Amino acid sequence: MSLPPLVEPAADLTRDEVNRYSRHLIIPDVGMTGQKRLKNAKVLVVGAGGLGSPALMYLAAAGVGTLGIIDFDIVDESNLQRQIIHRQATLGLPKAESAAATVREINPLIEIVVHNTALDRDNVLEIFAQYDLIVDGTDNFATRYMVNDAAVLLGKPYVWGSIYRFDGQASVFWAEHGPCYRCLYPEPPPPGMVPSCAEGGVLGVLCASIGSIQVNEAIKLLAGIGEPLVGRLMIYDALEMTYRSVKVRKDPECPLCGENATITELLEDYEAFCGAVSVEAADAAQDSTITVQELKAWQDADEKIFLIDVREPNEYEIVSIPGATLIPKGEFLNGNALEKLPQDRKIVLHCKSGVRSAEALAVVKQAGFADAVHVGGGVLAWVRQIDPSLPSY
Known part of the structure; x- marks a missing residue:
């Protein structure tokens, strides 16, 4: 469905x-008013990061007047x-500053x-309130x-994207005109069920x-042109080079945007809600x-220890801690690994960061x-603190 423009036009263009x-300007659907x-x-x-990089560069090139960048990581x-x-020259700098420098060069x-x-x-409500539209390039469920939740509570639309290995998804969530993210995914997946890009590539x-x-x-929403992906999920398979669209309907029982919403403010702890680590893993660790x-x-x-690397074989090939034996996490979950464990040595497990080993x-x-x-x-801590000569990934 077509939607009205999200913003009013500026007075003029220089x-x-x-x-x-x-x-x-020479595209009739955009023209002077759209620009x-x-x-x-x-x-x-x-x-x-991965999604934010092209998004920021093309939003800047398109002439979006005010572009906000939020990130706390370093390059x-x-x-x-x-x-x-x-860029190579910005290694070690804050990503937000590095991105801003590139965007300023673009426009x-x-x-x-x-x-x-x-x-x-x-801070999310205060920051979001300053903008007309949010583009979500995050890589974690929390x-x-x-x-x-913040976008729904503020009545703002946001453009969502997700990537993993060769697969990508995108949609527009705007509770005023269609479903929100919770309508599509009412609950986060169980801990460890969906690896991050850092784990899966x-x-x-x-x-x-x-x-x-x-x-x-974003451009379609701002300019009020075309039919945005409100109520639709676009799924892309890069290996098969296929795109398909799936309808997503507003859930009348959605606790956030449904008819009898029970979520009226932000949750106390999104990490706990998404269960970044299972209760069993947290207790064990x-x-x-x-x-x-x-x-x-x-x-x-x-x-007398038996050091076990629970990552995948391709990760083990990149870098490994000396003396570690590779037994992927899946073999522990299905029970096959247990017969490989010695009784006369202390079992020491590790992975890339500590989540899978827990x-x-x-x-x-x-x-x-x-x-x-x-x-x-x-492994990341081993490379940083014990042997920086090893590659990181």
Whole structure:
């Protein structure tokens, strides 16, 4: 369905703006009025990562007058494979600042607002209130639900995107005209069910495919042209090169935007709601987590330990902690790994960051290995704190 323009047009365009945006101006559906609306628009991009990179660059090039960037992370070398807004020269800098510098080079005629902070329940409403439209480029469920809830509570539309390996999704959520994210996904998936891009990987160019779709939808909403993805979920398969659209209906029982909504303010703890780590894993890891320094000391002292890497084989090929035996987490969950565990050595588990090893630790402890432990921070901590000569990923 067509929707009215989200913003009013600016008073005029300067000569420089007319020259810059001329290819928009000669499109009848955009024209001078549509470009003036873009100039008058205020758009916030949440996350300057894989999706945020192309989104910020194309929103800037399109002439969105005020562009907000919120991100609290720093630029890491592993980002450069897909986060094209960052450069070798900005390694170690805050992502929000790095992104702002690139965007200013793309279009000096627009205003850039940098929010170099973590988005949380204490600041999300205040920050969102400053903008007409939100573009969600986040990569974790806790932030996605918080973005959705804040947008619904403020009555603002937002453009959502998601990527994983070769698959991408995109939609527009606007409770005033259609469903919200909770209508599509009422509950987050169980912990560990959906790996993050950091764990499962993502084809770099997929970010551009989905990020550009997000910008396309943003422009349509701001200018009031075309039929935005409200009430539709676009699914893209890069390997098969297929696009398909699925209808998403507003859930009358949705606790946030339904007829008898029970959620009238932000949740106290979105991490707890999404269960970043299962209760069983958290319980198992309590008082059974060691540091990489402790692991190194045990190895140097030739302690009787059995070090297990619960990542996937392709991750193990990239980098591994010396002396580790590879047994993927899936073998612990189906029980096949238990017969491989020695009875005369202390079981020490690790993964990339500590999440998957905590889940495997819960299984091991339930099987009777009461003194088993896992390594907090995993391979990433080992590379940073013990052997920086090893590659990171």
